[in-house]
Amino acid sequence: MGMLDGKIAIVTGAGRGIGRAESLLMAEEGAKVIVNDVGGSRAGEGSDKTPAEQTVHDIIAAGGEAAVNADDVSSWQGAENLVAQAVDTWGRLDILVNNAGILRDKMSFNMEESDWDDVIRVHLKGHFAMSHFAAVHWRNRAKAGEEVSGRIINTASEAGLFGNAGQANYGAAKAGIAAMTIIMGRELARYGVTVNAISPRARTRMTEDLFGEMAKAEEGKFDAFAPDNVAPLVAFLASDAAADVTGQNFVVYGGSVWVMAGWKAAGQVSRDDRWTPKELADAKSTLFADRDPGLPPFAF
Numbered sequence: 001m002g003m004l005d006g007k008i009a010i011v012t013g014a015g016r017g018i019g020r021a022e023s024l025l026m027a028e029e030g031a032k033v034i035v036n037d038v039g040g041s042r043a044g045e046g047s048d049k050t051p052a053e054q055t056v057h058d059i060i061a062a063g064g065e066a067a068v069n070a071d072d073v074s075s076w077q078g079a080e081n082l083v084a085q086a087v088d089t090w091g092r093l094d095i096l097v098n099n100a101g102i103l104r105d106k107m108s109f110n111m112e113e114s115d116w117d118d119v120i121r122v123h124l125k126g127h128f129a130m131s132h133f134a135a136v137h138w139r140n141r142a143k144a145g146e147e148v149s150g151r152i153i154n155t156a157s158e159a160g161l162f163g164n165a166g167q168a169n170y171g172a173a174k175a176g177i178a179a180m181t182i183i184m185g186r187e188l189a190r191y192g193v194t195v196n197a198i199s200p201r202a203r204t205r206m207t208e209d210l211f212g213e214m215a216k217a218e219e220g221k222f223d224a225f226a227p228d229n230v231a232p233l234v235a236f237l238a239s240d241a242a243a244d245v246t247g248q249n250f251v252v253y254g255g256s257v258w259v260m261a262g263w264k265a266a267g268q269v270s271r272d273d274r275w276t277p278k279e280l281a282d283a284k285s286t287l288f289a290d291r292d293p294g295l296p297p298f299a300f
Contacts, residue, residue: 001030002028002029002030002031003029003030003235003236003239003240003241004026004029004030004031004095004235004238004239005029005030005031006030007026007030007031007032007094007095007238008031008032008034008086008090008091008092008093008094008095009023009026009031009032009033009034009086009093009094009095009096009097009238010033010034010036010069010082010083010086010093010095010096010097010130010134011023011026011033011034011035011036011097011099012036012037012073012082012097012098012099012100012126012130013036013037013099013100013101014033014035014036014037014052014055014097014099015035015037015039015050015051015052015054015055016037016051016204017202017204017227018099018155018200018202018204018227018230018231019037019097019099019100020051020055020227021227021228021230021231022097022099022230022231022234022235023035023055023059023066024055024058024059024062024231025228025231025232025234025235026095026097026231026234026235026238027059027062027064027065027066028062028064029235029239031064031094031095031238032064032065032066032089032090033059033064033065033066033067034066034067034068034069034082034085034086034089035052035055035056035059035066035067035068035069036052036069036070036071036073036082036100037049037051037052037055037069037070037100038070038071038072038100039051039052039070049068049070052068052069052070053068056068067085067089069081069082069085073098073100073122073126073129073130074100074121074122074125074126074129075129076129078129079126079129079130079132079133080133082130082133083130083133083134083136083137084133087137092137092141093134093137093138093150094149094150094151094238095150095151095153095238096130096131096134096150096151096152096153097153097155097234097238098126098127098130098131098152098153098154098155098177099155100122100123100126101122101123101126101155101170101173102118102119102122102123103119103170104118104119104169104170105166105167105170106166106169107165107166108168111168111169115169116168116169119169119170119173120169120172120173120176123170123173123174123176123177124172124173124176124177124180127154127155127177127180128180131152131154131180131184131195134150134152135184135187135188135191135193138150138188138191138192138193139188139191142190142191142192147192148191148192148193149192149240149243150188150191150192150193150194151193151194151237151238151239151242152181152184152188152193152194152195152196153196153197153198153234153237153238154177154178154180154181154195154196154197154198155177155197155198155199155200156174156175156177156178156181156197156198156199156249157170157171157174157199157200158199158201158251158298159171159174160172160173160174160175160176160177160178160199161174161175161178161199161249161251161260161300162296162297162298162299162300163296163298164298174199177197178197178199178249178262181195181196181197181247181248181249182195182247182262185246185247186247189246194237194242194243194245194246195246195247196237196242196245196246196247196248196249196250197248197249197250198230198233198234198237198249198250198251198252199249199250199251199252199260200227200230200251200252200253201225201251201252201253201254202225202226202227202229202230202253203225203226203227204227222254222255224253224254224255225253225254229252229253229254229255230252233250233252233257237250248260249262251300258300260300266290266291267286267287267288267289267290267291268287269283269286269287
């Protein structure tokens with residue numbers, strides 16, 4: 001018995017890297033998986049169904065069930081088609097793993113309009129479009145009197161939590177995904193749906209330049225940057241064991257998983273009247289008594 005026996009799952013961006021590892025493990029745990037991937041370049045150019053077909057082939061060869069989908073999840077129609085394929089093929093949808101993304105790193109003063117628009121579209125709109133149609137499916141089932149146990153697992157990033165130079169487009173999209181995770185968690189709880197996010201550190205096409213030599217595996221040692229390390233957390237969040245976990249964001253790296261806390265007050269000055277700019281300047285040391293007023297560290 002696997003933790004996901006009988007579940008129907010969609011994984012986007014599942015031809016390579018983290019999405020592929022997630023699909024393989026969920027299938028191993030008993031889920032039937034729609035493997036979605038346009039198969040474009042890291043920058044989102046071109047298309048190729050081969051990676052998604054390979055993932056499906058490997059799932060079936062291991063005794064699982066899977067089907068290919070090459071729709072563009074950042075389009076309203078593509079997202080609707082993908083959810084419809086799961087329902088038409090296996091009768092319903094239980095799990096949505098939003099993983100598809102592209103990367104176009106540039107400093108803010110060098111970024112082109114298309115670099116901004118395309119990254120926001122694929123990551124943020126792609127996550128929302130898929131979640132929208134999955135939510136419609138689950139809400140309709142709940143309103144028809146069916147007991148629903150839906151799961152959305154989004155893919156955020158530490159770039160969105162802490163802010164990484166050269167990634168204004170990517171970081172903004174990922175921060176939006178982190179916020180959307182909490183919002184949709186609040187909206188969908190009444191229908192039996194949980195919504196969580198992961199912020200993974202792993203070696204993929206998108207991160208090879210970021211991690212560089214640090215991410216290279218040493219023979220005979222545990223490969224902390226392997227995408228396979230991310231998949232168990234996703235499978236857990238997709239399972240019935242995580243029915244009470246929602247609105248959370250997890251950083252996962254190697255054998256470590258951290259639950260992250262969102263924005264919270266780190267300093268305060270208060271009075272019973274409006275402040276003047278000069279008074280706020282005089283109170284600055286109190287406001288930042290326990291905090292450096294400069295850029296926050298890219299760490300936790």
